[in-house]
Amino acid sequence: MTTLVIAEHDNKELKPVTLNTLAAAQAIGGDVHLLVAGSGCGAVADTAAQIPAVSKVLTADSPAYEHQLAENVSKLVLSIAADYSHILASATTTGKNFLPRVAALLDVNQISDIISVEADDTFKRPIYAGNAIATVQSADAVKVITVRGTAFDAVENSGGSAEISTVGESCDAGISSFVGEELAESDRPELTAASVVVSGGRGMGNGENFDLLYKVADKLGAAVGASRAAVDAGFVPNDMQVGQTGKMVAPDLYIAVGISGAIQHLAGMKDSKIIVAINKDEEAPIFQVADYGLVADLFEAVPELEGKL
């Protein structure tokens, strides 16, 4: 039994979420191989080889994989799939994009967004915005799985020395191409990996007011998130959306400011260790999940909080 994990990276650095996905692979048992598919991604493979949980690093270096185009990466994974009992990727927008293609090409279902490994064929996953947890068993020959990073503790990232080998021909399907990207630049920690997250909702009123949250975040070394309403209103960009259909976070401390607590928002943050809610409406549902609720006008409470940190 050998599991293949597909590494998440930007051709320069291995993304930390890969370490969480490797933890799920370890829980399944057996050998774990890590595929680094990219362009000019040798440094990523070198980092990956130091992860003790990985027994072999496979690299596929080609311009066809530079932007992780699903049409190309899925063909590559398919070309090496025969050796594996399980194929895993992180439940990020990259993993969710290409892995279902791999599953379909292998004529199996994908088990999406697992939060625990019960046995090598049985997994738990949230459904209905996390209002129910399903235990599913798969009789498919290969288990194709995306993993929710926040549900697994990262494996060690140093001390190992896995062999690195090259795999696959360059698979360019030739039906899609990369045009451009607008990536958010930020010195703050990445939302899904941060130990403190401060999020704002419609109650923030506008984009400038998010500065109040950035100041608090800078004092706490926190990432800043948002509700869908704040993103839809154009206060902040889409990559900040926390929730059922945005990012899943589970920090030690989550501070929800001017967020009512709709089920879709709760789905993305209710596994946080400590939840603080600041809202002027004492009936707001967010208080039902908050460890510490402060009924207050955020325009008074947040600057005061920042001043006293």
Add this chain to the structure above:
Amino acid sequence: MKVLVAVKRVIDYNVKVRVKADNSDVDLANVKMALNPFCEIAVEEAVRLKEAGTADEVVVVSIGSKSCEEQIRTALALGADRGIRIETEDAPDSLSVAKLLEKVVEKEAPGLVILGKQAIDSDNNQTGQMLAALLDRPQGTFASEVNVSGDSVQVTREVDGGLQTVELAMPAIVTTDLRLNEPRYAALPNIMKAKRKPLEVLSPDDLGVSVSSNLTLLRVEPPAERQAGIKVGSVDELLEKLRNEAKVI
């Protein structure tokens, strides 16, 4: 160009689902059902393409029991031209849905197939990608902008780091994200008109697909309940609790 839209009947997004006492599944008896919000966005996008003259016909397809004709009618009231329902008993798994849709695509030959990125019941986020793979066609998932020009389409995608734009050769598969558009409300006359639009019913046999699944739902349980918290009276009290009780700052 024809646009095919796949729509799913799901629990209304405002309803908080409950787990059955015997832990066999969630309880959907007497629960309000609706068109999956992402599918509604998909229908809206297709109708806009038609209004812009880019598309000439919008076909909606849903897979399930007779009750999902209600959602097909909703899509027809939003402006789709005709509906197809594929008769299946229980909710088929994603691979089966993708295989059925593959056959519909072969039959209808649309230039664009639009699906929701995610059904808000299963939260799978995989059917569109599977369909694209089975057809060996490109995909633009989590779309916040779709621009058709000639025989290619540019799709701007909502990705974890921000936005990414790809260009796809058509026919192509698109899955919608929340910011793609804001669906219209169906006007009453259109709801009436929708009742007379054609709705064809097919069986998986008609399409030569056998629906089965290797996935077994063993158990469904409610998520761990959070301990009820407290209200603090001031910012000072909040900080004191965070420092000394929770020890998170």
